[in-house]
Amino acid sequence: MLLNPATTSFDSLDPRSREIMTQTIAFFEAMGKERLKDDYHQRRWYRDFLDFIKENHIFSTMLTPPQFAIDDADARWDTHRNCHFNEILGFYGLSYWYAWQVSILGLGPLWMADGTTIKERTARLLRDGGIFGFGLSEKEHGADLYSSEMMLTPMPNGTFKADGGKYYIGNGNEAALLSVFGKNSDTGEYVFFAAKTDHPDYECVKNTVQSQMYVAEFALRAYPVLEEEVLSTGSDAWDAALNTVNIGKFNLGWASIGICTHALYEAMNHAAHRELYGKKVTDFPHVQHLLTDATTRLIAMRLFATRASDYMRAASLQDRRYLLYNPMVKMKVTTQGEEVIDHLWDVIAAKGFEKDTYFEMAANHIRALPKLEGTVHVNMALIVKFMANFLFHPKDYPEVPSQTEARHDAFLFNQGPTKGLSDIHFHDPMLAYGPCHLPNVEIFKKQIAGFKELLVANQPEARQARDMDFLLPLGELFTLVAYGQLILESAKLQRVDDHLIDQIFDVMVRDFSRYALDLYSTTSATPEQAKHCMELVHRPTNNSDRFEWVWQNYVMANIDKYEMKP
Numbered sequence: 001m002l003l004n005p006a007t008t009s010f011d012s013l014d015p016r017s018r019e020i021m022t023q024t025i026a027f028f029e030a031m032g033k034e035r036l037k038d039d040y041h042q043r044r045w046y047r048d049f050l051d052f053i054k055e056n057h058i059f060s061t062m063l064t065p066p067q068f069a070i071d072d073a074d075a076r077w078d079t080h081r082n083c084h085f086n087e088i089l090g091f092y093g094l095s096y097w098y099a100w101q102v103s104i105l106g107l108g109p110l111w112m113a114d115g116t117t118i119k120e121r122t123a124r125l126l127r128d129g130g131i132f133g134f135g136l137s138e139k140e141h142g143a144d145l146y147s148s149e150m151m152l153t154p155m156p157n158g159t160f161k162a163d164g165g166k167y168y169i170g171n172g173n174e175a176a177l178l179s180v181f182g183k184n185s186d187t188g189e190y191v192f193f194a195a196k197t198d199h200p201d202y203e204c205v206k207n208t209v210q211s212q213m214y215v216a217e218f219a220l221r222a223y224p225v226l227e228e229e230v231l232s233t234g235s236d237a238w239d240a241a242l243n244t245v246n247i248g249k250f251n252l253g254w255a256s257i258g259i260c261t262h263a264l265y266e267a268m269n270h271a272a273h274r275e276l277y278g279k280k281v282t283d284f285p286h287v288q289h290l291l292t293d294a295t296t297r298l299i300a301m302r303l304f305a306t307r308a309s310d311y312m313r314a315a316s317l318q319d320r321r322y323l324l325y326n327p328m329v330k331m332k333v334t335t336q337g338e339e340v341i342d343h344l345w346d347v348i349a350a351k352g353f354e355k356d357t358y359f360e361m362a363a364n365h366i367r368a369l370p371k372l373e374g375t376v377h378v379n380m381a382l383i384v385k386f387m388a389n390f391l392f393h394p395k396d397y398p399e400v401p402s403q404t405e406a407r408h409d410a411f412l413f414n415q416g417p418t419k420g421l422s423d424i425h426f427h428d429p430m431l432a433y434g435p436c437h438l439p440n441v442e443i444f445k446k447q448i449a450g451f452k453e454l455l456v457a458n459q460p461e462a463r464q465a466r467d468m469d470f471l472l473p474l475g476e477l478f479t480l481v482a483y484g485q486l487i488l489e490s491a492k493l494q495r496v497d498d499h500l501i502d503q504i505f506d507v508m509v510r511d512f513s514r515y516a517l518d519l520y521s522t523t524s525a526t527p528e529q530a531k532h533c534m535e536l537v538h539r540p541t542n543n544s545d546r547f548e549w550v551w552q553n554y555v556m557a558n559i560d561k562y563e564m565k566p
Contacts, residue, residue, distance in 0.1 A: 001299050001302065001496075001500075001554070002261050002264070002298065002299065002302065002558070003087055003088070003091060003257075003258065003261050004265075004561060004562050005025045005028075005029065005088075005091070005562060006561070006562050007561070007562075010022070010084060012080070012404040013080075013081055013084065013406070014074070014406040016061065016074040017074070017078070017081040017084075017406065020056070020058055020061065020062065020081075020085065021081075021084055021085065021088060023056055023058075024052075024058070024085070024088050024089075025088060027049070027052050028092040028564075029564065029565050030565075031048075032564070032565045032566050033356070033358065033564040033565065033566055034356070034566055036092065036093060036358075036564075037355065037356055037357075037358075037360075037361065039212060040093065040095070040212060040361055041355065043210060043211055043212050044212060045173075045212060045214065046095060046096060046099065046212055049096055049099070050099065050129065050131065051129075053129060054128070054129025055129075057072065057127065057129075059100070059103060059126055059129070059130075059131070060072060060075065060123075060126040060127045060129075061074050061075050062075075062076075062077075062078070062081065062082060062085060063077060063103065063104065063107055063126060064076070064077075064123050064126050064127075065077060065111060065119075065408060065410070065413070066408050068119050068120060068122070068123040069123065070123055070124065070127045071127075072127075074406075076406070076407065076408035076409075077111075077408055077409050077410075077412065077413075078406060078407065078408065078409065079250075079309050079312050079313050079403075079409050079412070080309060080313065080403060080404050080405075081406075082251070083254050083305070083306070083309050085100070086100075086101075086251045086254035086255055086258065087254050087255075087257055087258040087261070088258060089255065089258065090254065090255035090256065090257065090258025090259045091258035091259070091261055091262045092258075092262070093212075093361065093365075094213075094255060094259065094361075094365035094368065094369075095211060095212035095213045097251075097255045097258070098170055098213040099131055099170070099171060099213065100251075101170070101248060101251050101252075101255070102131075102132070102133050102134055102169075102170030102171050103131045103132040103133070103171065103175075104132075104247065104248050104251065105132075105133070105134035105136075105170075105179075105244055105245070105247075105248040106132030106133040106134045106171070106175060106177065106178060106179050107122065107132050107179075108134070108179065108240065108243065108244025108245075108247055108248065108413075109134075109179035109181075109192045109231050109232065109237075109240045109241070109244055110122045110132070110177065110179055110194065110231060111413045112231070112232065112236075112240045112243065112244070112413050112414075113192075113231035113232060114231070114232060114236075115228055117228045118194060118228055118229060118231065121177075122177065125176040125177060126176075128176075130175070130176030130177070131171045131174070131175055131176060132171065132175050132176060132177055132178070132179070133169050133170055133171040133172050133175035133177075133178045133179070133197075133216075134169065134170070134178070134179055134244065134248075135150075135166040135169050135172075135178045135179060135180035135181060135195065135218070136166070136169075136181045136241060137166060137167050137168045137169065138150070138164075138165065138166055138167055139165060139167035139217065145181065145190070145238065145241060148164075148181060148182055148183055148190075149164050149165075149182075150162065150163075150164030150165070150166065150180060150181065150182030150183065150220070151163050151164055151182055151183055151184075151185040152182050152183065152184055152185065152191050152193060152225060152230075153184075153185040153186070154184070154185075154186055158227050159224055159225060159226055159227060160193070160224070160225040160226075160227075160230065161222045161223065161224060161225070162180070162182065162193065162195065162220040162222075162223040162224075162225050163220055163221060163222060163223070164182060164219070164220060165205075165217065165218065165219040165220075166180065166216075166217070166218055166219075167208065167217050168208060168215055168216075168217075169215065169216045169217070169218060170213065170214065170215055170216070171214060171216075172197065172204055172214060172215070172216025172217075172218045173197065173204050173207070173214040173216055174197055174198075174214075175197050176196070176197075177194045177195070177196060178194065178195045178196075178197065178218075179192055179193075179194060179231065179244075180192065180193055180194070180195050180220070181237065181241055184233070189233050189234045189237075190233065190234060190235075190237040190238050190241075191230060191232070191233045191234075191237050192230075192231040192232045192233075192237045192240055192241070193225050193229050193230050193231055194225075194229040194231060195220060195223060195225070195229075197218075199223065201220060201221055201222055201223040201224065202218065202219075202220060202223060203218060203219045203220075203221065204216055204217075204218050205217040205218055205219055235417070238418070239415070239416070239417055239418050242418040243412075243415040243418060246322075246323070246326055246412075246415065247412050249326065249327060249329070249330035249372075249379075250308070250309070250312065250326050250329050250330065252329070252330045252333075252334050252369045252370075252372055253301070253305045253308075253329035253330055253332075253333030253334055253337075253369075254305060254329075254333075255369060256301070256333055256334045256336075256337030256366060256369050257298065257301050257302050257305060257333065257337070259337065259341075259362045259365055259366050260294075260298050260301070260337050260340040260341060260362070260366070261298065262358050262362065262564070263340075263341060263344055263358060263359050263362040263363075263366075264294060264295065264298060264340070264344060264558070265558065265561065265562045265563065266357060266358050266359055266563070267291075267294075267344040267345075267347055267348045267352075267359060268282075268291060268555065268558060268559050269559060269560060269563060270348050270351055271287060271291065271347050271348060272556075272559040272560070281347070282556070282559075287347050288547075288551055288555075290343045290344070290346055290347050291343070291344075291347060291551075291555050292503070292547065292550055292551055292554075292555055293343050293507060294339075294340045294343035294344050295550075295554050295555050295558075296500070296503050296504045296506075296507055296550065296554070297336050297339055297340050297343070297507060298336075298340050299500065299504065299554070300336070300483075300487050300504045300507070300508075301333045301336050301337065301340075303486070303487045303490040303491055303494070303496070303504075304328070304329070304332070304333060304483055304486045304487050304490065305329050305333055306490050306494075307325075307486040307487070307489050307490035307493070308322070308325040308326065308328065308329050308486060309403065310400050310401075310402060310403040311325050311400060312325070312326060312409070312412070313403035313409055314400045314403055315411050315412075315415075316411060317416050319397065320424045321397075321424065321426055321427075323386075323421065323424060324383060324386045324390065324424070324426065324482060325482070325486065327379040327382050327383055328379075328383065328479060328482060328483065330379055331370065331376050331379040331380060331383070331479075332479050332483055334366075334369040334370040335370050335376060337366050337369065338366055338367065338370065341362060341363055341366045344359070345359075345363060358564065376472075377468055377472070380471065380472055380475040380476075380479075381468075381471065381475075382421075383475055383478070383479060384471055384474065384475045384478065385421050385422065386421065386424060386426070387455075387475075387478045389422070389424065389425050389426060390426045390429070390478070390481075390482065391429075391452055391455065391478070391481070392452070393425060394425065394426060394427055394428035394429075395425035395426065395427065396427070397427045401493075402493050429448075429481060429482065429485040432484075432485045432486075432488040432489050432492075433445050433448070433484070433485065433488065436488055436501070438498055438501055438502040438505065439502060439541035439543070440502050440503075440505035440506050440508070440509050440540050440541050441484075441488075441501070441502070441505050443505075443509050443538050443540060443541065444484060444505050444508055444509055444512065446538065447509065447512045447513075447516075447536050447538060448481050450532070450535055450536045451477055451478075451481070451536060453532070454529065454532040454533070454536070457528070457532065458526060458528045458529045458532055460474065461526075463524065464524050464525075467522075467524050469522050469523070469524065470519070470522045470524045470525065472518075473515045473516075473518035473519040473522065474519055476515040476518070477512065477515050477516065477519065477536075480508060480511060480512050480515070483508075484505065484508055487501075487504060488501070497553075499546050499549045499550055499553075500550055500553075500554060502541075502543070502546055503546060503547065503550045505540070506540040506541070507540075509538055509539070509540040510540060512536065512538075513536065513537040513538055513539075516533045516534070516536035516537050517533070517537060519533045520533035520534060
């Protein structure tokens with residue numbers, strides 16, 4: 001159920017993809033934990049990692065559409081294998097994942113561009129080991145696209161001059177190309193264009209963070225842009241920005257899964273070999289509950305994200321359900337990752353601060369992921385737009401099988417306009433919940449029914465729809481419904497044991513009750529809504545045999561199964 005670099009065989013991947021995963025694991029294991037942590041503490045730029053990527057053409061194989069591939073029959077954008085690579089890089093360190101992540105963001109507008117010349121150039125740069133970046137955010141405006149001050153001015157000879165600054169731009173120190181968002185100074189139209197970091201009119205001002213990764217502030221000063229380097233304009237540029245984020249934000253959940261998995265192994269190994277007050281730490285009941293919750297939350301994260309990737313790969317202009325599940329991987333999976341680390345930290349306590357542990361790095365990095373590619377608030381505001389259609393207006397769709405085949409996901413670069421969210425419908429979640437009669441799933445179904453009754457009987461008022469303190473717990477309740485649905489779908493496809501599923505929903509019932517109490521406590525909730533919220537609070541079924549089975553088979557069974565080489 002979890003990545004283990006010592007044993008995972010990547011059976012669902014083709015030979016070249018398996019080779020990439022095993023090569024990458026071997027690279028980090030040869031580096032060892034001591035060197036990994038020293039590079040982290042010294043904030044050392046990961047030249048050796050980028051050289052490894054270049055020598056093995058890894059980014060080129062994994063991020064080049066086949067029609068632009070150079071001497072590489074395995075080149076494609078394959079979300080299934082990308083998920084595995086995300087997980088591996090997160091497992092060994094977020095800094096390495098970040099170089100990959102911002103390259104993905106930078107490549108989005110390039111592969112979505114109108115012309116082929118810039119795409120052929122991009123493919124050559126990838127083949128040569130280049131990394132990329134996404135010049136969207138600005139110091140004064142963040143990711144507020146409306147307020148962009150980067151200006152592209154048309155020149156009489158058909159070229160352009162770019163002027164302005166960008167902030168928080170990953171790989172901005174040495175990206176082969178940056179996809180830069182701005183406006184046409186004459187027309188005010190949005191525009192994406194390509195810029196080189198080694199050009200004399202490009203100024204890399206500074207690294208905005210104290211880290212191995214480079215998160216640049218840069219400035220363009222009368223930077224010359226050729227006509228072929230203008231990637232998109234007007235509504236196409238706007239759509240390219242948001243559709244690129246649709247692709248990139250999905251990766252954050254998988255990075256969180258990788259981080260939590262490594263931290264879990266390390267924390268469990270430490271706890272299992274430590275004695276306090278004459279007892280093994282793992283014999284304390286509260287430790288057993290913390291480690292079991294951490295493990296089941298992490299498995300649930302992976303089950304959900306795996307199933308969400310199926311909907312991304314199966315997406316089309318007629319099936320845009322991924323636009324709900326995708327921000328959930330970004331928002332829900334990453335915040336669950338924080339909870340997993342908190343549970344583990346409560347077990348290992350001061351050990352989590354020690355400089356030679358992976359955990360010290362994980363505890364720092366896990367906080368970043370919910371805050372990248374839009375905050376939790378921004379993604380929740382998007383998610384709640386789907387709530388009415390999801391809960392009350394289901395649509396029939398053909399069942400989506402597992403999407404593990406080796407193929408290029410071309411639709412991701414042709415997602416179409418970003419409008420029309422209210423027209424997106426979903427399949428009935430009861431198709432997943434209905435056939436499952438496990439005790440905690442039955443309780444959770446009662447909570448779902450009660451939540452729908454709350455929305456019908458006490459529909460949120462206009463003022464509440466503008467109140468984020470009200471919308472956040474409301475959105476969390478809705479999110480749990482979709483989260484559980486895809487967990488059940490994934491569990492069925494992967495033939496997960498009923499004991500584990502029921503233990504996952506033990507957590508889900510408790511979480512649903514917690515968010516119901518949060519909604520009850522908001523100052524803007526009406527008395528009727530507050531009363532209804534209390535009816536959503538339930539206790540999970542207490543089953544000591546089930547808990548013991550999960551404890552032995554999914555917690556204790558993982559002790560000493562992995563430890564990174566020194």
